[in-house]
Amino acid sequence: MxxxxxxxxxxxxxxxxxxxxxxxxxxxxxxxxxxxxxxxxxxxxxxxxxxxxxxxxxxxxxxxxxxxxxxxxxxxxxxxxxxxxxxxxxxxxxxxxxxxxxxxxxxxxxxxxxxxxxxxxxxxxxxxxxxxxxxxxxxxxxxxxxxxxxxxxxxxxxxxxxxxxxxxxxxxxxxxxxxxxxxxxxxxxxxxxxxxxVTFASNISREDERVTFDRTTPEVHNHIRGLSPWPVGYAQLEGQNMKLWSARRAAGDGQPGEILAADKEGLLVATSDGAVLLTEIQPAGKKRMAAGDYAAGRKDLIGKVFNG
The missing domain is CATH 3.40.50.170 (Formyl transferase, N-terminal domain)
Incomplete structure (x- = not known):
C-alpha cells in the first residue's frame, strides 16, 4: 500500500x-x-x-x-x-x-x-x-x-x-x-x-483589517465579508475600534463613513457611491451583537462618522 x-x-x-x-x-x-x-x-x-x-x-x-x-x-x-x-x-x-x-x-x-x-x-x-x-x-x-x-x-x-x-x-x-x-x-x-x-495572497496584516468607507459599496462590502468570521475587519467610531462582522449593500448618500440611519435594521453607513448596512458589529469591550440592537434608542449616532 x-x-x-x-x-x-x-x-x-x-x-x-x-x-x-x-x-x-x-x-x-x-x-x-x-x-x-x-x-x-x-x-x-x-x-x-x-x-x-x-x-x-x-x-x-x-x-x-x-x-x-x-x-x-x-x-x-x-x-x-x-x-x-x-x-x-x-x-x-x-x-x-x-x-x-x-x-x-x-x-x-x-x-x-x-x-x-x-x-x-x-x-x-x-x-x-x-x-x-x-x-x-x-x-x-x-x-x-x-x-x-x-x-x-x-x-x-x-x-x-x-x-x-x-x-x-x-x-x-x-x-x-x-x-x-x-x-x-x-x-x-x-x-x-x-x-x-501570478497574484499573491499574503497573510492578513493588522492594517489589512482596517475598513475604510471612501470606496465603492461593492468594495466596502467585499472587504467586510472577506475578513469574516476571522480575523474580522474594524473601523473607528468615536475614537473606539468597532469590529464589523457582517454587512450588505444598500442605497444612501452622504460623506463616506457617515452614519445615515440607525434603527432595528442596523447602521446605514455611506460609501463613495452609496451605502452599506452594517448588520452585525462588536463595539470595543463588548460581545458580538446585532447592529440593530446597538442602534436601538441611539438617534445620536446619525451623522457620526466612522474613521472620522
Missing part, C-alpha cells in the same frame, strides 16, 4: 486528512506546535493534531521544520508521497526530494492566482466571482509547482470567508481523492503555471 505523510494545521485540513486516512496508509502527521489561545492563554492543539490523534496516527510538531529532528524522522520513514494542506511552513528541498511520488499540496485557489497563505480572504475581498482548489506539485518556490488538477466553485453574494472556507475544504477532499489514484499510478497530468498571471 502507498505510504503517505500528511502535513496540515487548521480546520481546513482536518476533513482532508480524514478522507486520505480512510483510503490510504497515513504513517505520520506533521503539524504546527500547540499554541496559547484566548485571554487565559490556554495551550491548544491545532485541529489537524486533534484529528490525527482521533485516528491513532503518529503526530510530529516541529516549531521549525528545517534542520529539525522531526525532518530527519520524516525522511527516515521513506514515505511514497507527502500530502500537504495549509501546513504553514515551506518544505526544505531535502524533504521535497525524499518521497518517491513527490510532494503535493491542496491549495485553496485557482493557481496561479492567489499564491500564499490567505487565498480565500483575498478572493472574497477582491470581489472574485469564483475561486476553487488546485492540487499541485510542491517546489522550493511558494505555490509555484505544476498543477495536477483544479476545480472551481462560485463565490455567491452571501458568502464570506467562513462559508467559502467550508466549501473549499469539502471541494479539496473531493478533488484530492479523485486525483490521488492517477498520482500513484503515474498517469496524472502536469500543467506548468503561467507566471504572467
Amino acid at each position: 502507498t505510504s503517505i505523510i500528511f502535513m496540515g494545521t487548521p480546520d481546513f485540513s482536518g476533513p482532508i486528512l480524514e478522507a486520505v486516512a480512510a483510503e490510504y496508509e497515513v504513517i505520520a502527521v506533521v503539524t504546527q506546535p500547540d499554541k496559547p489561545v484566548g485571554r487565559k492563554k490556554v495551550m491548544t492543539p491545532p485541529p489537524v493534531k486533534v484529528t490525527a490523534e482521533k485516528l491513532g496516527i503518529k503526530v510530529l510538531q516541529p516549531a521549525r521544520l528545517t534542520g529539525s529532528d522531526e525532518l530527519a524522522a520524516v525522511i527516515a520513514m521513506q514515505p511514497d508521497l507527502i500530502v500537504t494542506a495549509a501546513y504553514g511552513q515551506l518544505l526544505p528541498e531535502e524533504l521535497l526530494a525524499a518521497p518517491r511520488l513527490g510532494c503535493i499540496n491542496v491549495h485553496a485557489s485557482l493557481l496561479p492566482k492567489y499564491r500564499g497563505g490567505a487565498p480565500i480572504h483575498y478572493a472574497v475581498m477582491n470581489g472574485e466571482k469564483e475561486t476553487g482548489v488546485s492540487i499541485m506539485y510542491m517546489v522550493k518556490k511558494l505555490d509555484a509547482g505544476d498543477v495536477i488538477s483544479q476545480r472551481a466553485i462560485p463565490i455567491e453574494e452571501a458568502d464570506d470567508v467562513g462559508t467559502q472556507h467550508d466549501k473549499l475544504s469539502a471541494l479539496g477532499v473531493e478533488l484530492l481523492m479523485e486525483t490521488l489514484p492517477a498520482i500513484i499510478s503515474g498517469t496524472n497530468q502536469r500543467l506548468p503555471q503561467d507566471e504572467s498571471l
